[in-house]
Amino acid sequence: MLDANLKTQLKAYLEKVVQPIEIVASLDDSAKAREMQELLADIEGLSDKITVVEDSTGAVRRPSFSINRAGSDIGVRFAGIPMGHEFTSLVLALLQVGGHTIKLDEATIEQIRNLDGDYEFETFISLSCHNCPEVVQALNAMSVINPRIKVTTIDGGVFQKEVEDRQIMAVPMMFLNGEHFGQGRTNVEEILAKLDTNAGARQAAELNKKDVFDVLIVGGGPAGAASAIYAARKGIKTGVLAERFGGQVLDTLAIENFVSIKETDGPKFAVALEQHVKEYEVDIMNTQRAVKLVPGKVAEVHTATGAVLKAKTVILSTGARWREINVPGEKEYRNHGVAYCPHCDGPLFKGKRVSVIGGGNSGVEAAIDLAGIVQHVTLIEFGTELRADAVLQRKLHSLPNVKVILSAQTTEIHGDGKKVNGLSYKDRNTNELHRVDLEGVFVQIGLVPNTEWLKGTVALSKHGEIEIDPRGQTSVPGVFAAGDVTTVPYKQIVIAVGEGAKAALSAFDHLIRSDDEVEAEQEKIAAAA
Known part of the structure; x- marks a missing residue:
């Protein structure tokens, strides 16, 4: 699973582990489970402080694994294989559960310790999302500091049925005790501000004391x-x-x-x-x-x-x-089919039809990236020609599953009350209205x-x-x-x-x-x- 270079790097990091770690794997007979088993075997072979065992009691999600500090209730769980952007999250989880210092200031650590309540977080991510790791790492660190905070990171690409059932169309998406908690890039301080309702007043009091x-x-x-x-x-x-x-x-x-x-x-x-x-x-x-x-x-x-x-x-x-297009349906279906980050949310639309609005560099790059994931991309540009760099336009036009519509004004985003199912645009040359059936709209029209x-x-x-x-x-x-x-x-x-x-x-x-x-x-x- 891990190449020789990654093993060498990971072995060096794992030398910093000071507490024994038990990794509990909940597997099934899927190909992903076999990959996970191989990854965990590689990790176990890199440190004498790490032991891998299999759980047969029936975990909520399989394949998944938890990283636990032996003899304690400290631990975090990954449902899926944390590679790609999440490999750093995996490494940090191993180190922090293993007793390595968490790099937060003492005041923040104390605030986390003093949270009164039981919190169970579920965070849906995609491995190509560059915003997701900060959320995952923040919650994992908080869980290690305060064991009453339980966290599970879920790869939406592996658990697609759950993603569809829970209408998750943007990542990172956080749930707390079964209820929606937030989405988008979030750090420890922002999470704390929502959990600790008195934090704002305390922060204001401290800021007011500062000199000119x-x-x-x-x-x-x-x-x-x-x-x-x-x-x-x-x-x-x-x-x-x-x-x-x-x-x-x-x-x-x-x-x-x-x-x-x-x-x-x-x-x-x-x-x-x-x-x-x-x-x-x-x-x-x-x-x-x-x-x-x-x-x-x-x-x-x-x-x-x-x-x-x-x-x-x-x-x-x-x-x-990000600039919004300000048409009916955009706000109603934001994070339910309307998205602004193709790198983060693109994998959630695997095999589906989507549209990109905007023909500048951002829009054309988004269409190129999405074309490798989704079934079909319709790029809609208001002007009479694309504004992206020539090299990007050549790449775009070479893709068989991309259609470009010029001189088109998006007029409405449609949905079924829960998620996007299409959009309408006006042909600026004829004033005729057209509808495109699709499942996702990525807005890329500047700032x-x-x-x-x-x-x-x-x-x-x-x-x-x-x-x-x-x-x-x-x-x-x-x-x-x-x-x-x-x-x-x-x-x-x-x-x-x-x-x-x-x-x-x-x-x-x-x-x-x-x-x-x-x-x-x-x-x-x-x-x-």
Whole structure:
């Protein structure tokens, strides 16, 4: 199951296991069960602290296996074979159940330990989903810290009947004690905030105690991270307020155009950003959403939890999110056939008919990826021609199970009350309406800036972007902006990083000039006296 290279790497990791582990396998006579048995045998052979036994008492799902700390009630379960993006989740589960240190701060660990209740999580994932591992790893770590939290990770590709019965059409999808808990990329702090209902008030109280920042950066994507590094290197008091550190880049799969890094993916890049920022004295306030900006010599940023942070300068780098098509049926069937991440949710539509809306690079790449999984892809483009790079268009047109419809305006997404079963579009040349029967719709029409909370405070373009000058200065003195949220053309990671650095340097220059003005005024007062 594991090649020689993976075995060598895994053996080195398993040397960190300090507590005996018992892996309990619940198998059947399927091909997947035989693969699982081979994988577990490989793992058992790499450490004398790991024992594999078979369970014949009748597990809920087969094939599956649990990783248990011998002599305790600590353990996690995988239903399916955690390879692909989930191999790291498997390795971490082995290490953490085996007593290796969990890399969370002590306050978070204590908060998890103190959760009062019994929680049984089921998380549906796909092995090609780059957002799923963070959820799996967060819940697994929480389960090891607090054994009253039970977790099972379920590969939707293996348990397809359950996926269909429970109407799961997007991953990661979490259930708690049998009820829907949430979907999409989620970290420990976000899960805790939902479980611990008093956490928000406690966090707000702590944030309100903080002193005035020299620069407060709102947003933790590439632009925000670059701003934080450049500001901190100037020796000024720097804070980052982020809803989720990494931002939109967390939803990006392949990154092949960031200068000096030949190839990486979004989640890895986001981790590298955060690690780099943490090399400096930066106060990172994660899982916090800004809801109001009050300009002034000392500006205020209000959060959704009720906290008020103060800063001499502010850098806005809140990024952007997937743009919606805003037609009937889109919101009603979101995560029930309407999706925005083909890499994550594509495997759930194996053998089915889907549509991709959008003919830019994102849309064409999505159609190419999906064509290898689904029965048929219909790509719908509003314009008279595709806007994707020529190399992508050539690949798209070479695929036998893809149909491209140009000059088409999507007018409605249809469903049966539970899930998508088709869409309608208008031929913009003839105004005729057409219906396409299908099971999934992937929306890929670009991004919309996260600026709703800033309306009436800073000048915005007609597209909702923050208007900035060449220095990153907004219409409000002392308030700067950077990245995809601004009017800067070309929404690229490398550009966002440069804009973030520029905004930080501009903020520092503003601080210096402001201090000089204060000193000059004080000298005038002293001379007059």
